[in-house]
Amino acid sequence: MNTSLLQFSAPKHQLANQVQTFAPLKQAPLTVPDVPHLQVFVRLRDDGDLDIDSEVMKRVTCLGPETSQKQVFEKTTQGTFQAFFRGLSVLVFSIGATGTGKTYTMIGGKPEDQTMLFYDKRHPTSMQDEISLDGENRGIIPRTFEEIFSQIEQRKEDSLQVSASFVELYMDDAFDLVNDFSVADSVYKSGRESTMSISSFKSSSSSLSQALDERQKLEIRGGTNEQGFFVAGAKEVEISNAAEGKALVRHGVQKRRKRGHKLNQESSRSHAILTIKLFEKYEENGSMKKREISRMTIADLAGNERLNETETGDEGKQESIKINKDLSAFARCIASMAKSGHPISSRDNSLTKLLVGKTVKETKVVSILTFSPQRPDTSTKDFAKNVFCISKPSQDRIKGNNTSFTSSTQSSLSYHNEELLKLNDEMLTALKTEKCERQIDELIIREQVINDMNESMNCLETVLNQESEIKMQEMQEKHNLYRKQMAREISNLKTQLRESQQKYHDLQTNADIVGRKYIEKKEEITRLQSTLKELQENNERIQKQYEHLQQQYNQVQQQNENDNLITERLKSELERQREQYTVLLEQQQQKYEKILATQTQQHDSEKKGLLDKHQSEIEDYNSKITKLQKKLKKNDEYVAQIKEKMEELEQAKAEEEKAKASSSTSFFGKVVNSFFSSSSKSEDLPEEMTEILNCTTFEEINKYKVPLLLAFCKKHGMITKGQSTKKNDLINLILQFNQEPKMVVDLTDDESNQRKRKHDLKEDERLDESPSKKNKMDDAEEVVVVKKKTTKARRKKK
Numbered sequence: 001m002n003t004s005l006l007q008f009s010a011p012k013h014q015l016a017n018q019v020q021t022f023a024p025l026k027q028a029p030l031t032v033p034d035v036p037h038l039q040v041f042v043r044l045r046d047d048g049d050l051d052i053d054s055e056v057m058k059r060v061t062c063l064g065p066e067t068s069q070k071q072v073f074e075k076t077t078q079g080t081f082q083a084f085f086r087g088l089s090v091l092v093f094s095i096g097a098t099g100t101g102k103t104y105t106m107i108g109g110k111p112e113d114q115t116m117l118f119y120d121k122r123h124p125t126s127m128q129d130e131i132s133l134d135g136e137n138r139g140i141i142p143r144t145f146e147e148i149f150s151q152i153e154q155r156k157e158d159s160l161q162v163s164a165s166f167v168e169l170y171m172d173d174a175f176d177l178v179n180d181f182s183v184a185d186s187v188y189k190s191g192r193e194s195t196m197s198i199s200s201f202k203s204s205s206s207s208l209s210q211a212l213d214e215r216q217k218l219e220i221r222g223g224t225n226e227q228g229f230f231v232a233g234a235k236e237v238e239i240s241n242a243a244e245g246k247a248l249v250r251h252g253v254q255k256r257r258k259r260g261h262k263l264n265q266e267s268s269r270s271h272a273i274l275t276i277k278l279f280e281k282y283e284e285n286g287s288m289k290k291r292e293i294s295r296m297t298i299a300d301l302a303g304n305e306r307l308n309e310t311e312t313g314d315e316g317k318q319e320s321i322k323i324n325k326d327l328s329a330f331a332r333c334i335a336s337m338a339k340s341g342h343p344i345s346s347r348d349n350s351l352t353k354l355l356v357g358k359t360v361k362e363t364k365v366v367s368i369l370t371f372s373p374q375r376p377d378t379s380t381k382d383f384a385k386n387v388f389c390i391s392k393p394s395q396d397r398i399k400g401n402n403t404s405f406t407s408s409t410q411s412s413l414s415y416h417n418e419e420l421l422k423l424n425d426e427m428l429t430a431l432k433t434e435k436c437e438r439q440i441d442e443l444i445i446r447e448q449v450i451n452d453m454n455e456s457m458n459c460l461e462t463v464l465n466q467e468s469e470i471k472m473q474e475m476q477e478k479h480n481l482y483r484k485q486m487a488r489e490i491s492n493l494k495t496q497l498r499e500s501q502q503k504y505h506d507l508q509t510n511a512d513i514v515g516r517k518y519i520e521k522k523e524e525i526t527r528l529q530s531t532l533k534e535l536q537e538n539n540e541r542i543q544k545q546y547e548h549l550q551q552q553y554n555q556v557q558q559q560n561e562n563d564n565l566i567t568e569r570l571k572s573e574l575e576r577q578r579e580q581y582t583v584l585l586e587q588q589q590q591k592y593e594k595i596l597a598t599q600t601q602q603h604d605s606e607k608k609g610l611l612d613k614h615q616s617e618i619e620d621y622n623s624k625i626t627k628l629q630k631k632l633k634k635n636d637e638y639v640a641q642i643k644e645k646m647e648e649l650e651q652a653k654a655e656e657e658k659a660k661a662s663s664s665t666s667f668f669g670k671v672v673n674s675f676f677s678s679s680s681k682s683e684d685l686p687e688e689m690t691e692i693l694n695c696t697t698f699e700e701i702n703k704y705k706v707p708l709l710l711a712f713c714k715k716h717g718m719i720t721k722g723q724s725t726k727k728n729d730l731i732n733l734i735l736q737f738n739q740e741p742k743m744v745v746d747l748t749d750d751e752s753n754q755r756k757r758k759h760d761l762k763e764d765e766r767l768d769e770s771p772s773k774k775n776k777m778d779d780a781e782e783v784v785v786v787k788k789k790t791t792k793a794r795r796k797k798k
């Protein structure tokens with residue numbers, strides 16, 4: 001059996017296969033191959049040789065004192081996060097004797113500069129004041145919070161949510177370590193306190209009991225469904241980042257029960273259990289809900305110890321017995337889980353209820369066993385053996401200084417003796433405390449487990465042999481395939497190398513060009529930067545202008561609105577006035593029509609009056625015309641009478657002329673004769689005479705010539721001898737004659753009259769200024785000649 005187990009478990013990377021075998025054989029292999037379902041690590045606190053079972057040694061990973069906290073986290077826990085985010089539960093716990101570094105591993109140690117590398121039994125309290133959750137010595141829990149939130153951030157999934165609860169189990173009772181924790185307060189505090197003082201919660205035996213009384217016990221419930229057991233009423237705090245998670249832990253640790261004893265001044269007397277749950281938020285019927293994806297349980301278990309070693313009082317002894325019982329029950333559970341895939345949780349043990357709830361298929365278990373080689377710790381070694389179902393005693397030695405293992409010479413007999421002695425011790429103590437019944441139960445269970453383990457070991461051996469053969473064949477095939485692939489890849493790589501060399505050459509050629517271009521670009525960038533600066537300044541200016549314009553625009557907008565209001569008002573006013581105007585217009589129109597009618601009436605009456613007046617005037621004129629016509633007719637009759645008289649006179653004259661022809665005739669007679677003789681020749685003369693007869697005004701008569709007028713006057717007897725022959729006198733005579741005509745003809749003429757007549761004639765001609773002046777002069781000369789002849793004739797007669 002030993003041989004087969006060695007083959008199976010030797011190399012560390014084969015632990016995965018080892019764990020698969022713990023699951024029921026008929027079940028399908030696990031689909032998360034990253035880490036084994038059960039990993040066991042041994043952490044050595046300080047240098048020295050550790051005697052340990054060779055079989056156990058083969059199956060564990062040893063972390064020596066030189067291993068840093070970071071390396072411990074990376075090797076033990078980091079590999080489980082993939083499973084955690086894929087829905088598997090994770091259990092990480094540290095177990096070991098008191099003062100071997102469980103709290104240091106899980107929570108953290110003092111800040112780096114205060115690290116105590118060597119445990120000093122004689123001065124156990126020195127420098128144990130603070131634990132750092134942020135420095136290099138921070139443990140698995142703070143690093144877990146960091147990793148979870150880092151992965152959530154990388155995954156960029158807003159739907160994921162984290163919560164945490166922190167409880168302690170003390171003497172099978174559960175207490176909430178964070179019931180009075182508030183994220184807001186604590187994160188603010190953590191900004192100022194990156195370390196926490198453990199001494200703030202240092203308790204003496206008496207004060208611990210008092211504190212226990214004051215704190216509220218919580219019930220552990222469940223266990224019937226998928227949810228498993230849980231601490232009812234424990235506060236579950238929603239955590240948004242690593243800092244909040246650390247604050248929660250800081251708060252809880254300060255409240256955790258501790259007791260000083262000779263091995264550890266700040267010995268944890270309770271199991272601290274931190275449960276981190278991962279939820280997925282989703283929407284259902286319009287409301288947000290969340291479902292649990294997985295949970296990670298990290299437990300810092302209380303240290304087991306030999307009662308005589310710790311030298312505490314009765315209360316301390318009771319605690320130690322309870323702690324040892326819890327740890328052995330827990331070891332059996334893990335062993336059962338490893339063996340059958342199902343944990344056997346002792347239903348009366350709170351620790352197993354809370355830590356081991358699910359099947360091995362659904363859980364990744366990381367056990368960290370802490371040892372201090374300087375002190376013997378058979379309990380933790382037994383725990384390891386129980387986990388790996390190792391019943392045969394075969395001890396190996398782990399060298400603490402270089403972490404190598406040496407074979408042990410201890411026989412199985414001594415192992416059993418030691419085991420028996422220890423059980424006897426415990427039994428005696430239990431009997432003393434009247435709890436022997438439970439011890440008996442435990443012994444029965446232990447026997448049962450041992451029998452089960454023997455059976456399963458036989459099965460396992462057979463199965464492992466078969467599996468290893470198959471695996472070997474598979475490995476061979478894979479190896480051949482791998483070799484072929486490698487050969488292909490090598491030739492590919494060679495080709496790539498050649499190509500790369502060529503590219504390198506080309507690149508170097510290009511490098512010079514690129515270098516030059518780089519300088520040019522750099523200059524251009526400088527230019528562009530200055531341009532950009534200018535543009536930015538411009539931009540700012542434009543921005544200011546824009547803002548100014550915006551303000552103006554707003555003002556104009558405001559003004560516009562006001563204008564619009566005014567326009568509206570004006571429109572309505574205009575409309576009102578237009579209506580008024582229309583009314584007025586209509587009124588005016590009516591008035592105008594009335595006035596027009598009145599004026600038309602007046603005009604018609606005036607017109608009628610004027611017409612009447614004109615008519616009467618026309619009638620007056622007509623009557624005047626009739627009168628004038630009558631007068632004219634009268635004149636015509638008178639002219640006809642004159643003509644008759646003229647004819648008579650002419651006859652008489654002709655006779656007289658005959659009688660006087662040869663006799664001397666007067667000058668005037670001669671003129672008249674000549675005139676008549678000449679006028680007889682003229683056709684117009686009677687007409688002119690008639691015209692003169694009709695003249696009634698001075699001007700009308702004035703236009704005729706003097707001889708004619710003279711002849712006219714002669715003819716109508718208006719002039720007598722010696723009478724003036726001036727034109728004006730002649731005209732006046734004619735005017736008088738025309739108004740009242742009478743026939744006066746005086747043909748006698750003496751010399752004085754003739755002279756006077758000549759003188760008048762000359763005067764008339766001068767005044768007359770007519771174009772016939774010459775003729776008149778001629779007439780005058782003729783008159784003178786006639787006068788001279790007349791004078792001569794008279795003288796002869798005498």
Ligand SMILES: Nc1ncnc2c1ncn2[C@@H]1O[C@H](COP(=O)(O)OP(=O)(O)OP(=O)(O)O)[C@@H](O)[C@H]1O
Pocket residue numbers: 044045046065096097098099100101102103104105109110115116117118119127128264266267268269301302303304370
């Ligand atoms: N690997 C280590 N390197 C340096 N110091 C360590 C280491 N492990 C533990 N210590 C120191 O040893 C002291 C005891 O460690 P710790 O309190 O972690 O032991 P424990 O196993 O939790 O004890 P208990 O079970 O009594 O609570 C602490 O001061 C711690 O800082």
